[in-house]
Amino acid sequence: MMLTQDVWEVISLSLKVTTSSVLLGMLMGIPFGAFLGLYSFPGKRLIIALIYTCMGLPPVLVGVIVYLLLSRYGPLGSLDLLFSAEAMIIAQVVLVTPILAGLTMAAVHGKERTYWETAKSLGATPLQMMLTIIREARGGIWSGVAAAFGRAISEVGAVMLVGGNIEHHTRVMTTAIILETRTGNFTAGLQLGLVLLAISFLFNSFLMVGMMNQMKSRRR
Amino acid sequence: MMKNLRFAKVFLLFSLILLLAACSQSSSAPATSPAAAPAPETQEVKEITLATTTSTQDSGLLDYLLPIFEQQSGIKVKVVAVGTGQAIKLGEDGNADVLLVHARKSEDEFVAKGFGVNAFDVMYNQFYIVGPADDPAGVKQAKTAKEAFGKIAEKKATFISRGDDSGTDKKEKGIWTEAKIKPEDSWYLSSGQGMGETLQMTDEKKAYTLTDEATFLSRKLNLDVVMQGDKSLLNPYGIIQVKSSAKQEEGMKLIEFFTGAEGQKLIGEFGQKDYGKGLFVPDAKKR
Amino acid sequence: MNRLKLKDLEVSYEGRTVLQVEQAIFERGRIYGIVGPSGAGKSTLLRVMNLLEKPTRGSMQLFGTDVELPSLTYRKGVPIQRKMAFVAQRPSMFQATVFDNVALGLRYRNLDKSTVQKRVEHALGLVELSPLARQRAQTLSGGEAQRIALARALACEPELLLLDEPTASLDPYNISIFERVIQQVNHQQHMTILMITHNLPQAKRLADACLFLHKGRLVELADTHTFFHHPASAELQDFVSGRMIC
Numbered sequence: 001m002m003l004t005q006d007v008w009e010v011i012s013l014s015l016k017v018t019t020s021s022v023l024l025g026m027l028m029g030i031p032f033g034a035f036l037g038l039y040s041f042p043g044k045r046l047i048i049a050l051i052y053t054c055m056g057l058p059p060v061l062v063g064v065i066v067y068l069l070l071s072r073y074g075p076l077g078s079l080d081l082l083f084s085a086e087a088m089i090i091a092q093v094v095l096v097t098p099i100l101a102g103l104t105m106a107a108v109h110g111k112e113r114t115y116w117e118t119a120k121s122l123g124a125t126p127l128q129m130m131l132t133i134i135r136e137a138r139g140g141i142w143s144g145v146a147a148a149f150g151r152a153i154s155e156v157g158a159v160m161l162v163g164g165n166i167e168h169h170t171r172v173m174t175t176a177i178i179l180e181t182r183t184g185n186f187t188a189g190l191q192l193g194l195v196l197l198a199i200s201f202l203f204n205s206f207l208m209v210g211m212m213n214q215m216k217s218r219r220r
Numbered sequence: 221m222m223k224n225l226r227f228a229k230v231f232l233l234f235s236l237i238l239l240l241a242a243c244s245q246s247s248s249a250p251a252t253s254p255a256a257a258p259a260p261e262t263q264e265v266k267e268i269t270l271a272t273t274t275s276t277q278d279s280g281l282l283d284y285l286l287p288i289f290e291q292q293s294g295i296k297v298k299v300v301a302v303g304t305g306q307a308i309k310l311g312e313d314g315n316a317d318v319l320l321v322h323a324r325k326s327e328d329e330f331v332a333k334g335f336g337v338n339a340f341d342v343m344y345n346q347f348y349i350v351g352p353a354d355d356p357a358g359v360k361q362a363k364t365a366k367e368a369f370g371k372i373a374e375k376k377a378t379f380i381s382r383g384d385d386s387g388t389d390k391k392e393k394g395i396w397t398e399a400k401i402k403p404e405d406s407w408y409l410s411s412g413q414g415m416g417e418t419l420q421m422t423d424e425k426k427a428y429t430l431t432d433e434a435t436f437l438s439r440k441l442n443l444d445v446v447m448q449g450d451k452s453l454l455n456p457y458g459i460i461q462v463k464s465s466a467k468q469e470e471g472m473k474l475i476e477f478f479t480g481a482e483g484q485k486l487i488g489e490f491g492q493k494d495y496g497k498g499l500f501v502p503d504a505k506k507r
Numbered sequence: 508m509n510r511l512k513l514k515d516l517e518v519s520y521e522g523r524t525v526l527q528v529e530q531a532i533f534e535r536g537r538i539y540g541i542v543g544p545s546g547a548g549k550s551t552l553l554r555v556m557n558l559l560e561k562p563t564r565g566s567m568q569l570f571g572t573d574v575e576l577p578s579l580t581y582r583k584g585v586p587i588q589r590k591m592a593f594v595a596q597r598p599s600m601f602q603a604t605v606f607d608n609v610a611l612g613l614r615y616r617n618l619d620k621s622t623v624q625k626r627v628e629h630a631l632g633l634v635e636l637s638p639l640a641r642q643r644a645q646t647l648s649g650g651e652a653q654r655i656a657l658a659r660a661l662a663c664e665p666e667l668l669l670l671d672e673p674t675a676s677l678d679p680y681n682i683s684i685f686e687r688v689i690q691q692v693n694h695q696q697h698m699t700i701l702m703i704t705h706n707l708p709q710a711k712r713l714a715d716a717c718l719f720l721h722k723g724r725l726v727e728l729a730d731t732h733t734f735f736h737h738p739a740s741a742e743l744q745d746f747v748s749g750r751m752i753c
Contacts, residue, residue: 164417166410167411167412168410176412179383185305
């Protein structure tokens with residue numbers, strides 16, 4: 001296996017699916033996490049316990065549930081989404097959103113109370129205040145994004161189930177690695193694994209640089 | 221271009237690492253076999269590794285046969301159920317003691333290259349071409365498998381291939397070649413997964429696929445058999461001992477069990493209770 | 508219209524009353540000093556007025572607007588909050604430039620860009636830190652940060668400015684700038700200012716009137732001269748003469 005057309009296709013689909021999932025997850029998880037970090041209300045402990053549980057959800061379980069929902073015989077079967085990139089994105093959004101919500105909550109909660117009191121006393125509406133605190137806690141939130149990205153791109157159980165590993169349609173890096181291994185093609189599997197590693201490394205170092213800059217500016 | 225070049229360089233580096241990994245793998249293979257041979261502790265439970273295809277595992281045949289063997293012989297059998305391609309690779313690397321597979325050409329090569337000894341025919345089962353009940357491609361009218369595939373291609377009906385280099389996959393590719401069709405349009409999907417998953421997908425997508433009888437009968441799906449009985453749809457299984465295995469005696473015992481009178485009888489009976497007919501037809505003989 | 512009135516205010520935590528003010532009236536455009544020993548409830552008073560804390564009961568009349576404090580929701584409180592501004596003892600600077608920090612309250616109010624620009628520049632000019640506009644707020648010294656916090660509050664052009672020991676950890680140079688700015692906005696904009704301080708000379712210098720809080724109760728509220736020279740209560744006499752053990 002060298003970087004043939006097929007391999008590029010697999011890599012680019014992996015990136016597309018992962019990026020879309022993480023972006024969608026951010027859209028939901030960050031506001032929700034910030035809300036949990038800022039306000040208290042009855043039932044909050046239960047929700048937090050659920051989020052922390054969901055951060056470690058077994059991907060295969062998520063895969064099965066999404067599969068059953070999207071199946072031709074399932075409640076959302078008419079959407080005809082099973083074995084598509086969209087189905088993989090749905091499953092991964094379920095996987096990464098709790099991570100993003102949980103780590104955002106921790107980051108926001110870790111910000112001193114004085115920050116949100118300052119925002120409030122400057123006349124921020126609840127929404128404006130939340131946005132300010134999200135901006136303020138961005139260092140911690142970015143590490144959540146990194147964790148979510150890492151989980152999504154390296155995940156195989158759920159995407160295999162709901163994507164189906166269909167060549168040219170839903171074959172991504174992880175499922176391709178499984179296939180290569182199953183057909184005794186260990187070298188190709190390993191090579192793809194290295195590409196996966198390289199992408200994770202690049203992405204995380206990119207984020208790290210951002211975080212380091214933040215830490216530096218705070219220390220001064 | 222520049223980027224590609226740089227990437228190529230990085231890849232060269234990767235490949236170097238891989239080469240090293242590959243070398244250590246192949247050199248360690250013979251080295252491990254003597255090392256793996258346990259110091260004869262007679263009281264210890266002996267264990268051998270059987271590399272087989274997903275179809276035998278998925279059908280439940282092994283769960284039915286192996287406990288009986290283990291009880292009689294006192295040898296534990298560890299089953300690694302993978303595609304035929306990987307099963308054979310496991311044998312070549314000395315990571316399995318016995319192979320139970322169904323890809324005659326690869327099996328013969330395996331023996332010819334000196335990796336395997338004591339090859340036997342064990343049994344055969346049938347392949348079906350299955351598809352949606354309303355049979356939009358009209359496959360039911362076809363007389364041979366070749367013709368059936370021709371109709372599917374002509375109608376551009378969705379066909380799901382396993383695409384995993386397994387025995388079933390090789391069988392399917394063989395039929396396409398025979399029919400002189402190169403399936404590669406968007407109607408031809410390659411799942412890269414096992415038979416069970418591929419059948420599930422075929423059902424979901426209202427498509428056609430080639431399946432072994434055992435896996436098909438063990439699933440309750442809304443799929444009909446649209447073609448069966450053609451000579452090219454027979455699927456013989458072979459059992460082969462890995463030459464580099466350190467457990468020749470135990471391996472041979474397993475082979476004797478599968479090809480012996482009792483094993484053959486059990487194989488013939490398997491599935492009759494659940495499906496009304498045996499899933500495998502025993503036909504043991506030394507090759 | 509020109510009065511700020513607190514009525515029947517009570518704050519208690521777990522059944523323990525920490526602040527009780529039956530009535531307090533403040534006139535618009537004056538500077539009030541709030542003094543008293545530690546733990547007297549001074550900060551709690553300002554936090555309640557700034558809607559950061561909810562009293563057990565009590566109401567506030569803010570220059571014509573009646574506010575029932577215990578039942579006030581965050582959302583409903585926003586327009587009231589926007590009439591006032593608050594500077595704490597230690598400034599909280601957000602991770603952004605000085606300009607963006609000062610502009611924050613104005614952006615919350617959705618003011619247009621040129622107004623924001625004009626007001627921020629004016630506020631920075633007041634505290635004499637215009638050259639620092641593009642600098643990151645995290646790089647400021649303590650004194651500078653506190654002056655920026657004041658500029659941030661003043662940019663909002665509040666009717667009421669609440670200050671919680673704003674100069675407690677500043678050096679004399681920064682204190683003098685701070686005091687000058689307070690007097691300036693008080694004169695020019697007729698801004699009402701409530702300032703907690705432990706520094707009695709500072710209260711004498713700046714305040715038109717003073718409050719004395721002791722053990723959670725408003726003991727005395729009087730003109731500064733009367734407050735310091737003819738204190739009515741024994742507690743205040745002890746306090747101003749330095750005999751009270753805090």
